[in-house]
Amino acid sequence: MIHAPELVAHEAALAASPKGAPRPWWEGRPFVVAMILLAFVPFLWPSIPPVVDLGGHMGRYKVATDLSTSPYLHKWFQFRWLPIGNLGVDLLVVPLAKLIGVEPATKLIVMSIPPLTVAGMLWVAREVHNRLPPTVAFALPLAFGHPFMFGFVNFALSMAFAFLAFGLWLRLGRLGKSKLRALLFVPISFVIFFCHTFGWGTLGLLCFSAEAVRQHDRGHSWWMAIIRAAYHSMAMAGPVLFLLLWRSEATGGVTARWFDWGFKWEYLLRMFRDRWETFDIASAAIALAVPLFALIHPRLILSRNLAFSGLVLALTYVLLPRIVFGSAYTDMRLVPYAVAIFILAIRFKAETRFPLATWLAVAAISFMLVRLAGTTASTSIAWARQKEQLQALDHVPLGSRVAVLVWDGCERWSLRRSDHLGALATVRRDAYTNDHWPMAGSSLLTVRYPDAGWFQRDPSQIVRDRGCRHEGWAIETALDYLPAPAFDYLWLLDMRPIPRAWVDGWTPVWAGEGSILLRRADAGARPPAKPQTASAPGR
Structure with a gap:
């Protein structure tokens, strides 16, 4: 021994x-x-770390930070702190965001x-x-x-x-x-x-x-x-x-x-x-x-x-x-x-x-x-693409309701960074988007917008071609069932070419590589407010 x-x-x-x-x-x-x-190097350049789910997390941080002061967010979201085992970055970002804004705070903690x-x-x-x-x-x-x-x-x-x-x-x-x-x-x-x-x-x-x-x-x-x-x-x-x-x-x-x-x-x-x-x-x-x-x-x-x-x-x-x-x-x-x-x-x-x-x-x-x-x-490649896609938000007025659809090419190896990019509309424009994920027992965020129907939450934003191994909407099915009156804008991300008839009733507002923003044709055109930036005080 x-x-x-x-x-x-x-x-x-x-x-x-x-x-x-x-x-x-x-x-x-x-x-x-x-x-x-x-280990700090990969995220030094991107203003927002381009990891897949982060946009959705940032939408939650935004609601937690500004729900009491925003004239828009309370229409669709509720937030309450709970003693659950899923709070790590939230507890760090939310108080820091009150000082330097959601985007810089998120980058600092995640990197x-x-x-x-x-x-x-x-x-x-x-x-x-x-x-x-x-x-x-x-x-x-x-x-x-x-x-x-x-x-x-x-x-x-x-x-x-x-x-x-x-x-x-x-x-x-x-x-x-x-x-x-x-x-x-x-x-x-x-x-x-x-x-x-x-x-x-x-x-x-x-x-x-x-x-x-x-x-x-x-x-x-x-x-x-x-x-x-x-x-x-x-x-x-x-x-x-x-x-x-x-x-x-x-x-x-x-x-x-x-x-x-x-x-x-x-x-x-x-x-x-x-x-x-x-x-x-x-x-x-x-x-x-x-x-x-x-x-x-x-x-x-x-x-x-x-x-x-x-x-x-x-x-x-x-x-x-x-x-x-x-x-x-x-x-x-x-x-x-x-x-x-x-x-x-x-x-x-x-x-x-x-x-x-x-x-x-x-x-x-x-x-x-x-x-x-x-x-x-x-x-760096991912952020360059996201940075261009996010220019669409310069054309979205504050407090808008944005339906987001992201095309999932079947069985691609490359991670699809746009899955929750739409939630940046909540961060920058106090907007409602359909890619937040309130989950029973694990999330502090509650979404309440019954007019959106099946488009209230994640994964309604993910659309796929027929025959993909994973479940999800077909593109044309999602567009058919989209309750257009419940939304002001339709934001298509990484979308493959589709027939113009599928988006009948929507008017293009802005387009860039991998991103196109459309406004509902019968919605009143409101001029976009001055764009908010990541460095804006208190955001």
């Missing part, structure tokens, strides 16, 4: 560099600072999520290995994985905090400060829970699995180690009370699509899904291959601590359904973070071999830089 002091000495020896060797560059503070700062995630990954690796392994940079681009680029910003923020908290949990455990850890993780668990329930659950799994390994390494049997790990993890159980209260009041949210193996395999390939299919799938293959390479290489191994945590997350991914309480893509969200844990687990079996370590570090940094350059180019 190995006692704790002996184990610590043994583990430290495994991670050590040869005696008298200089500190490798990938272990120094300049490397850490550089990795964190580089900070990847650097926070990178910092958390680096801390976790440092605590487990007593130093940063040369392969650590292979994991860092996963901070820009598919869930983040899809716009699950509350979830992504909670996962960034979860990784940072996991690093703190490991550190306090290594220092033997279990009582202090228990005290600190009571409030920490509540903070992460209110960011997003998923992050809190993931943190619990990470801390429990790591503690089980630590307790076993201290000489306890696996059964006793699991029991003791559960006891220590109880410090994070407080939010269960809020979870039970929240879900008991929620109605209408279904849980479905268990063990959908086709999608689970696709989500592994899509962990980097952004714009270029070959590039993204190749990146996913590299991320999956790196831990496998460590398993077969004679000088490398996976830390039992993080490998066990990775296995727990992998099992959770297998068991999770695709839809939980009406929230889709539940299992998909876990993929990049589980893969990151396996990559962070890589270490040398014995002393660090500098020729191999240097080669691995260069390869990892190259992968990080190439992925970062691709993400930066993709966001």
Whole structure:
């Protein structure tokens, strides 16, 4: 049986560099600072981070910020704060927006999520290995994985905090400060829970699995180690009370699509899904291959601590359904973070071999830089298109009712950034649009505009050609059923060419690449108010 002091000495020896060797560059503070700062780069230029769902989130921030002062928003929206596990970015953006406006506040908070995630990954690796392994940079681009680029910003923020908290949990455990850890993780668990329930659950799994390994390494049997790990993890159980209260009041949210193996395999390939299919799938293959390479290489191994945590997350991914309480893509969200844990687990079996370590570090940094350059180019392309499309709002009067239709080309790999771009009409023009998503038990926003019928909320804005795998309106069907008197404007985004007869009764007002704005022919033409900009005080 190995006692704790002996184990610590043994583990430290495994991670050590040869005696008298200089500190490798990938272990120094300049490397850490550089990795964190580089994660800011992809969103420096865009005024609005071009991630898929963000427009809808921003519409909610706008309502929360200006509902009491706007003469228009109260006609269609209600907003009330609730103690639910889905508040992360809202709690940060709304008060900041009162000072600098919704758009700058959103950019500042959202662009900070990847650097926070990178910092958390680096801390976790440092605590487990007593130093940063040369392969650590292979994991860092996963901070820009598919869930983040899809716009699950509350979830992504909670996962960034979860990784940072996991690093703190490991550190306090290594220092033997279990009582202090228990005290600190009571409030920490509540903070992460209110960011997003998923992050809190993931943190619990990470801390429990790591503690089980630590307790076993201290000489306890696996059964006793699991029991003791559960006891220590109880410090994070407080939010269960809020979870039970929240879900008991929620109605209408279904849980479905268990063990959908086709999608689970696709989500592994899509962990980097952004714009270029070959590039993204190749990146996913590299991320999956790196831990496998460590398993077969004679000088490398996976830390039992993080490998066990990775296995727990992998099992959770297998068991999770695709839809939980009406929230889709539940299992998909876990993929990049589980893969990151396996990559962070890589270490040398014995002393660090500098020729191999240097080669691995260069390869990892190259992968990080190439992925970062691709993400930066993709966001720049997306923002250039969105910036042109948003010129349509200069022709929309304040307080208008705008029907938005976005064409979904079937089975395209490139993420469609326009799904909720229409909600920017709410942000900039205090307008009603049909792409907000009040969801039972998880949203603070309520939409009330019965005249719009089926066009009250998301996903009524998504239209597809017949025969697409995913459900949705056909374009002509949506236009046939659109209650024209309920809207002043029709905004078509990324629309393929359609017959003019399909929009009979609507008069074109403005057109640009990928965007056309039409006004209802029998609606009184109101001159647009002076355009509001992202820098306007108080917006």
